[in-house]
Each structure stands twice: as C-alpha cells, then as structure tokens.
Amino acid sequence: MNHHLFDTAPDFNQPIAVLKHCHDRIRKQLETLQKLLGHLPVHGADSDARKAAQAVQKYFNHAAALHHEDEEENLMPMLQATARDADAVQLEQIIPGILADHQQMEREWQQLNTQLEQIAQGHSAELDSAAVQRFIDRYTSHMAVEETNIAPMAKRLFSHEQMEQLGSAMQARRGIKPSLPQSQVPEQHQVPVSNTVANGVVLADIRLDYGRASLTEDDVLADPIAQFGKWFEEAMHAKVNEPNAMSLATVDTEGRPSSRIVLIKQYDQRGFTWYTNYDSQKGQQLRATPHAALLFFWSELERQVRIEGTVTKTSREESDKYFYSRPVKSQIGAIASKQSEPIANRAQMEANYDAVAEASGDQPVRPEHWGGYRLDPVRIEFWQGRRSRFHDRIVYCKQADGSWTRERLQP
Numbered sequence: 001m002n003h004h005l006f007d008t009a010p011d012f013n014q015p016i017a018v019l020k021h022c023h024d025r026i027r028k029q030l031e032t033l034q035k036l037l038g039h040l041p042v043h044g045a046d047s048d049a050r051k052a053a054q055a056v057q058k059y060f061n062h063a064a065a066l067h068h069e070d071e072e073e074n075l076m077p078m079l080q081a082t083a084r085d086a087d088a089v090q091l092e093q094i095i096p097g098i099l100a101d102h103q104q105m106e107r108e109w110q111q112l113n114t115q116l117e118q119i120a121q122g123h124s125a126e127l128d129s130a131a132v133q134r135f136i137d138r139y140t141s142h143m144a145v146e147e148t149n150i151a152p153m154a155k156r157l158f159s160h161e162q163m164e165q166l167g168s169a170m171q172a173r174r175g176i177k178p179s180l181p182q183s184q185v186p187e188q189h190q191v192p193v194s195n196t197v198a199n200g201v202v203l204a205d206i207r208l209d210y211g212r213a214s215l216t217e218d219d220v221l222a223d224p225i226a227q228f229g230k231w232f233e234e235a236m237h238a239k240v241n242e243p244n245a246m247s248l249a250t251v252d253t254e255g256r257p258s259s260r261i262v263l264i265k266q267y268d269q270r271g272f273t274w275y276t277n278y279d280s281q282k283g284q285q286l287r288a289t290p291h292a293a294l295l296f297f298w299s300e301l302e303r304q305v306r307i308e309g310t311v312t313k314t315s316r317e318e319s320d321k322y323f324y325s326r327p328v329k330s331q332i333g334a335i336a337s338k339q340s341e342p343i344a345n346r347a348q349m350e351a352n353y354d355a356v357a358e359a360s361g362d363q364p365v366r367p368e369h370w371g372g373y374r375l376d377p378v379r380i381e382f383w384q385g386r387r388s389r390f391h392d393r394i395v396y397c398k399q400a401d402g403s404w405t406r407e408r409l410q411p
C-alpha cells in the first residue's frame with residue numbers, strides 16, 4: 001500500500017491540481033467540523049475541541065478566502081475569455097451560481113466563526129448543528145460542481161501559457177515569489193516595477209492564446225479580394241460584433257499617422273469603400289497624401305486583415321446613391337456636422353441639426369464635402385492567430401501587371 005507521509009501540495013505550475021488540493025483540505029476541515037459537533041456535547045470545550053475549532057477557523061478565515069479569490073479573479077475570468085460555443089454557454093449557466101455560493105458560504109461562515117471563536121477560547125461549547133450541516137452541504141455540492149465542470153474545462157481549454165499565468169497569479173496572491181532563481185532573472189527585470197491593474201487583473205498578464213484555426217498556403221484563394229470575401233462571409237456567419245468596422249489609418253503632411261474606425265460599405269475588384277466627410281481630418285490628410293491602411297480585427301475568429309493602398313474618391317453618382325440610401329436623420333446629421341471641427345457644446349450641435357432639418361425637410365441634399373473613398377489595395381495580409389504566438393500570416397502583393405504574388409510571413 002502506498003502511504004504518503006506528508007500531505008504534499010502540488011506545484012503552482014499545475015494550478016488546477018492546486019485548486020483540487022484546496023478542495024481536499026476544505027473537505028478535511030468540514031470533517032473536523034462534523035466531528036466537533038459530536039464531541040462538544042460529550043466533552044465540552046476541552047483542549048481537543050479548542051484545537052479543532054482553531055484549526056477550522058484558521059483555514060476558513062485565510063486559505064478559503066484566497067481560494068475563492070483564485071477562482072473569482074483568475075480562473076473564471078480566464079475561462080470566460082477563452083471558452084467558446086457550448087463551453088461559453090455552460091459557463092454562463094454555472095458561474096452565477098458559483099459566485100452566489102461564495103457569498104452565501106461567506107455569510108454562513110461568519111455565523112459559525114463567531115461560535116467557533118467562543119469554543120476556541122474555551123468560553124462555550126455551543127455549535128449550531130443545523131448551521132454546520134448547511135455549511136457542509138453547500139460546500140460539498142459547490143466543490144462537486146467545480147470539479148465536474150470547471151476544472152475539466154480549464155484543463156481542456158487552457159494552453160501551457162495560460163496555466164502558467166493562472167499559477168503565477170495564485171502564487172502572487174499568497175506572496176510566493178516565482179521559482180526562477182534571482183541569478184537567472186535578467187538584470188533589467190530585477191528593477192521593481194509597479195503593475196497596471198484593471199478590475200483586479202494585472203494588465204501585462206492578460207494573454208489569450210489562439211488556437212481555433214490555421215491558415216495554410218493551400219487554404220487561401222489565389223485572388224485576395226475573393227479571399228477577403230470568404231473571410232468576411234465567415235465573420236458574418238460567426239456573428240462577429242460589427243464585422244464591417246475597420247480601422248483607417250492616414251498620415252499628415254509630415255508623415256505622422258492617425259487612425260479611426262469607419263464602416264466598410266462595399267468591396268470588389270476596385271477596392272474597399274467607406275463614406276465620410278471630405279473636409280474632416282482624414283479627408284484633409286487623404287487630400288494631401290492619398291495612401292492609407294485599413295485593418296479588420298475579428299476577435300471571435302482570432303483573425304486580422306491588413307490592407308494598404310491608394311485612396312480615391314468614389315464618383316458623385318456612387319456617393320449620391322449611398323447618401324440617399326441612409327436614414328434621413330443620418331443624412332441631416334452628415335450635413336449638420338463639420339466633422340472634426342471643434343464646437344462649443346452639445347446644445348450648439350443640436351441647434352445646427354435642427355436648422356438643417358428645418359431647411360431640408362424630408363429631402364436633404366448631399367453636400368459636396370460628404371462622400372465615399374475607395375482604397376485600391378497593393379498589399380493585403382491575412383493573419384490567423386495560432387498557439388503560443390506562432391501565428392499564420394499570408395500576404396499578397398500587387399505586381400505592376402495587376403497580378404498578385406503570395407508569400408508567408410513569420411509571426
């Protein structure tokens with residue numbers, strides 16, 4: 001028979017095993033609590049009872065709280081950020097119950113803690129057996145849910161890097177330094193730096209590993225516009241949030257870049273089209289330097305598409321056609337807004353809108369300074385996120401004869 005002399009905790013490089021080990025220790029404490037219930041009426045708050053009460057208090061006042069924080073601040077947010085489809089649905093169903101349990105267990109613990117404190121000091125032998133039973137039952141079923149659903153999902157979905165990230169966060173919570181000997185830490189890393197923390201998470205530790213798909217030379221179509229169309233269809237099908245939103249980067253006369261989001265309205269062999277105010281900042285920059293870069297980031301598919309090229313205005317007919325297809329209120333807004341120019345306040349903007357609405361009725365006229373731009377691409381890159389930042393990148397470059405070359409770039 002294999003006996004373990006010591007209760008050896010797994011290492012933090014196996015964080016799910018550490019969490020399971022915490023559960024086992026919780027089960028031990030619950031057993032002690034149960035035994036204490038039987039012990040007190042017979043022996044009162046004797047030395048064994050006092051020691052048992054202290055041990056249970058020590059565990060639930062410190063370690064259990066850290067354990068809940070591990071789950072609430074690291075494990076569950078990381079799972080929520082990683083899980084997709086059926087896993088994401090399952091998490092949506094389970095996590096609210098887990099969080100509610102944590103709160104309820106904390107309230108129930110506070111009640112027991114008060115009684116245990118009296119026992120630990122030998123002042124009382126009173127322990128509410130119904131409250132103990134409720135606490136034991138809640139913890140037992142709570143841990144079963146986590147062990148049946150959460151732990152296996154984390155083991156299945158988390159990459160090696162995510163496991164490391166979870167383990168380090170749990171170590172840091174307990175004030176344990178990472179195991180790398182100081183001698184091996186590069187000198188510049190030994191300088192203490194303060195982390196940026198948002199919603200309790202260290203910004204530098206936010207790290208999604210990608211692994212949904214791959215992109216090979218055989219996957220992509222010969223024509224990059226057709227390939228873009230394929231990915232756009234897939235983004236639509238996957239219900240990506242605003243798949244038509246793209247970043248548009250332009251430069252000023254000194255080559256200083258600026259970027260903003262615009263909505264793509266058309267793509268075909270002529271290029272990629274959006275609509276805006278020709279006198280806006282982007283309009284002025286494009287007038288002086290008609291080169292721009294577009295960027296789509298379809299996070300749900302772990303994809304980005306980068307497009308670079310030369311920009312021209314769409315024809316007046318095309319701009320008219322799109323302008324008049326917009327809701328009348330948006331047409332009025334486009335007329336009323338001197339896009340990118342400062343204005344004193346919202347009230348002034350509303351007044352300008354009302355004046356335009358009054359003057360144009362339900363038939364506004366497209367102003368000359370509002371219309372489309374089309375970017376004629378010379379370079380289009382398709383990027384598919386892969387595990388451990390070893391992504392797939394296929395770039396197309398337009399040749400003088402109008403044909404496209406294709407090559408793989410390193411991640």
Ligand SMILES: Cc1cc2nc3c(=O)[nH]c(=O)nc-3n(C[C@H](O)[C@H](O)[C@H](O)COP(=O)(O)O)c2cc1C
Pocket residue numbers: 242245258259260261262263264274275276277280281282283339340
């Ligand atoms: C999702 C989204 C879509 C947008 N679509 C457009 C658009 O199609 N055309 C446009 O002129 N501005 C659009 N905007 C506003 C621009 O981002 C930007 O604020 C505006 O065009 C002024 O940019 P500029 O001062 O650099 O010229 C959009 C903003 C967001 C967040």
